[in-house]
Amino acid sequence: MTATLTPPANPEAVDLRGHGQPVVDKAFRWVLFLCLFVGIAFLAILLAYVTIKGWPRLDSRLWTNMPSIRRPEQAGAESAIFGTLWVIGFTALFALPIGFMSAIYLEEYAKPTSRFARFVEVNIQNLAAVPSIVYGILGLAIFARALALGQTVITAGLTLALLVLPVIIVATREALRAVPQNIRHGSLALGATQWQTTWHQTMPAAIPGMATGTILALSRAIGEAAPLLLLGAVTFISFNPTGPFSAYTTLPIQIYNWTRESREEFQVLASATIVLLLVILLAMNAVAILIRNKTQKRW
Amino acid sequence: MSEIHDPNAPQATSDLANTGRMDVSAVLGEERGTPLDDAIPQVVFDLNNVRVFYGDFQAVRDVTMQIGRHEITAFIGPSGCGKSTLLRSFNRMNDLIPGARVEGLLAYHGYNIYAPDVDPIEVRRRIGMVFQKPNVFPKSIYENVAYGPKVNGMKVNMDDLVEECLTRAALWDEVKDDLKKSAYALSGGQQQRLVIARCIAVKPEVILMDEPCASLDPIATAKIEDLMKQLAADYTIVIVTHNMQQAARVSDRTAFFTADVDAEGVRHGRLVEYGPTRRIFTSPKDPRTEDYISGRFG
Amino acid sequence: MTTASSAPGGLNPLRQTKPRYGEAIIKGVLVLAATVSLFTTFGIVISVLIPSLEFFGEISLGEFLFTTTWTPLFANPQYGVLPLVMGTLVITLIAIAVAIPLGLGSAIYLSEYASPRARRVLKPTLEVLAGIPTVVFGFFALEFITQVVLVNIFPGIQVFNALSAGLVMGIMIIPTIASLSEDAMAAVPGGLRDGAYALGATKRQTALRVVIPAALSGIVAAFVLGISRAIGETMIVTIAAGLQPNMTLNPLEGMQTMTSYIAAAGAGDVATGSIEYKSIFAVGLLLFVITFVMNMISIRLVRRYRQAYQ
16 A cells, blocks of 8 residues: 655644744753853852962962961961860850751651641741841850850851751751661561661661761751851951860951951952852862761662 | 252362352361351450441441351451451450441450550450551561560560460461561561561461461462461461452451441441351341352442 | 450460660660750740840930941940941841852752762862851951952942952852752652653753742751851951941941851950950840841741752
């Protein structure tokens, strides 16, 4: 059998070639890409600018010398590096246990119908978006003055802990939620209690996700400066903290202090310190991504 | 069509290709050799008007039945007939679903499982469960088996117990050199036998199996079925299955469930017929059972 | 009936054999941990409210909210908060003028156009922006955007100005808006898109007329949250916009915002109990109330789109 193709009466009607507004569509796509490109280009320029500007000071003076107002060529950020370590150590000490426990309560224990749990949940969502300077006010009024902890490492640690608590809770809940329900059921069906199930099965399975979220939360705390402005970090500190009740400064605060100096050497120093801070944050993010990739898709 | 329940012509249904029906009479379990009548010699579970609800929705309508000791009881029926739901109320796994509740009397050796002073954890220690998807823990093979005894505070020689349970689950020979390996390295069928080993390690009296072979290939399925028959000497087994041939092969008694659709189009499970497997498959009393096992429905 | 079916005597073997105090204690501790976040909110409210009430005992609410001179350091201090609100408003407007189009555009591109592979690279790259400390943005705004870029465009611009702070803040907020908007668009059921394509709509028409309207409440939530972040941002404005209260709309001038006032006054050595100390909390209260209202609106909107598509 041979079929003959009859030409359609109206060739226009079956024209399948693209028509309409291809130019507009193409332009639209380019505009969208440009939107994305602006952000990424900005990031690239920022990184290039601080690296080039800070390059002359990216040497051991930065981490082995103390800040100095009078001799910028000798100034370093040692006290800020140690201050950051101390403050973040206390932040982790307070925020991790409370964050993990809150998340376990909300995800593993609370019934979906519990009004208390829903209230806590909305509260956490709101806290996540409260401006960081407001946490500074809280730290100033409650920790520094009412509890008389003063402008110390521990005040800063407690304040930043409350600041990152919502981030840790949200990330931990996500990690717990990713553990398949049938692991829990398998454990409970053996006569394990709720806590045994959580402790022996759910949490170990969620640890990679919890670690990732925790690292990201702490890296946020490391970069945070605003609340610490109210908590005494701006004072000139040329010694390393010696304990929880020591005065302190941190890297972001040290950067801020140097931006306020008019001499160009200090701007170079600020750039070098920014590079150092960004390298630390980048390393933390890389670790987080590594953990995530290494443990992805186990079930 | 009367071939299946016609006692004079038990072989008459075998032409699967022509009738599109399965030949269940050919696979009826012979080894178990249990001659059963309707009376159950030793009762483990005694259900009296058991109803299961999810919130306002009634998933299972009044079920009255008894489950016999050291027997294999199969629950069969189409999807949504409430058989898994009912099974999960035997060890209070339904407690984990918000809004689920059980009414009526569900007694275990005469004790109401849903009495207020009953501890679901004690219930689950005595009544183990094997799930549809092999849910091994993301730990080593050894730790999977040792977990139950450990959390239950059993004072035992753990190495011996692990070996004993893996042997009973017909898995020891395959894994004895790899006890430290992750359980995830096992095949699906091996994982399911590991779950059974894990379950018997806490020395339960009953093992509930919720479609244990649904995700397995025929060879792995055959191994699990053999295992079930062996375990029935010491354990009471209740199995939910979609596979009628499996029910016919392994079970002593079969309960057929179906779903009623009410005026609003909501499905409610109900027990249609319950009796010795041989009778259910050869001479069902209820036409719905006959339709189902002869493949006309579901 | 058979042997074991009648209720036997004796204690129910299924009852709890030993009390599990540990389980109860653990649950108690977990609940307690969860209440820490409630106490945080409570602590914030208390710590801004009490000094604020004292503040309003000395300065009337009307004077605070409706007068236009903010000179707490003068011999004869005046506490009209409007210049700070104006500064916040101008900088926030600049920021959202940058962030909303760029953030939404990025979100549409990532959600509707980018190949999965491109998306895997572009999205995390964009999110790196969200991880840059704000003090770094502030430094960049002052040193580069103002002193390298803007001085060449606007020769009369002040060293500290609202424009550079607003522009950089806008870039900072892009990931917030892009990521939340994209979530909302991803939640739009594929069937809606297929329906549009089946009617012969182009990608652009589908995105603009189907996906965006369907995801609107989530997108608006992203905008609201972005605005809330702009209002609450401190370091960029403190570094780049100057610390001079300035009742003006001219973005080329320096101005002080609510946040940068709190930061500057709080960083100084103010005596507890002085009116200046209390003014920090009064401005903090205003800031908290504004951002709280916006956050609640955003949370509601997100919940609405989640309910619509689940």
